[in-house]
Amino acid sequence: MAARTTIRRAGAAAVTVLVAAGTAVGATAGHDAGRGGDQTASQQSGHRGDDRDRGRGGKDRARNVIMLQGDGMGLAARELIRLATEGKDGRLVMDSLDEAGWTATDSADPEDAVTDSAAGATAFSTGVRTFNGAVGVDADGNPVPTLLEDAKRAGKATGLVSTAQITDASPAAFGAHVTDRYDQSEIARQYLEESRPDVLLGGGEDFWLPAGEPGAWPDNPAEDPEEQSKGTEGNLVERAQELGYTYVSDAEGLADADGRRLLGLFANEEMFQQANEGEGDVYSPEVPLVDMAAKALDVVSRDRDGFFLFVEEEAIDEFAHRSNATRTIEAGQALDETVALALEFQEKHPDTLVLVVGDHATGGLAIENVDAEDESGEGATAEDGPFPVPGTDLEFSVDWTTGGHTGEATPITAQGPGAERLSGPQLNTDVHDAVQRAMLPRGHR
């Protein structure tokens, strides 16, 4: 808990700085049909658009969108994080937003009933259900415009942040179009040459460099000897730098970076070590999620036209795959700290829509009384715990049903312009539609 409070304060300090900058550059929303290159021009043309919109719900317009995702964060996972962190009477920050609903998670896979993260994120990013493994394409494999691309077209800054490989399925669904989520070097290439997010922060350096070029993160490290550069599209770090990105690979570099376009790769693969309890499981990202998000906000909030920022905590899903409740809770706490940062930004910039989503649930976890007589499962799905309930003498166990995903709905909370459209039951594709309506003037949808 102590570490948690400290990180939260660090996040708050970062926000204070960028809030001052944001106020100086302009309190008026601007939307531009053209590209965001010339901020003054887009600001001027944006004024007319705003006046026209104001008569029919312009106050609903979200200049900025911060979309936060707990990968694999179903209701049971969210409650696990709450109970273990805040106790029975406490509340997570992510549960304090004004609006709440739930979203069905179905994909349009011809073989599997339950979605994967690629199809789940594609439903959120494009409003189209597709087959599992598909990234930013419809069920026929055709590219579909994403919320990030919509934002870019409206002149907004854009960013992707994840503790997974930044080319992993969820962020990829916002900035790339491929039929196979594992085509990660192609996803990276599309980021640089096509969708061009201003900020890319996460893991996955292995996909940006060809075999034999280890880069800043050495090949075959002791903690995971299989990790090594395996890019298929040449040296994409150099390509990024040619295209104007500042490249950083550690926390210090990120803190010092001051470019308007930023690429940070902070691990060979994920920014944590996915494993069962006591078998090399580590959640200790080179840069905490909240610090990546703070830096991303610092950069994208300089754009007068606003921004779209997607921030993901991947470790909730990946540790649930290993039925590792301890690390699932830790990752959930990291997400909650990041939601606090987003809400502090939103308080200073009320024209910001903040939403917290989960693409699917993972592990089929159940919070249970500690009971030696109760079946525990075996191997990967054995019970975890007991865990203390803060503020009580009580303990609970976590039982797991599967090492895979499960098909229930996931909670969604939201605050800011357009948030009310996200209350109540939603399809995953509705989430896209609500964000798009909030973010774009009528003529841009």
Ligand SMILES: [Zn+2]
């Ligand atoms: Zn998963």
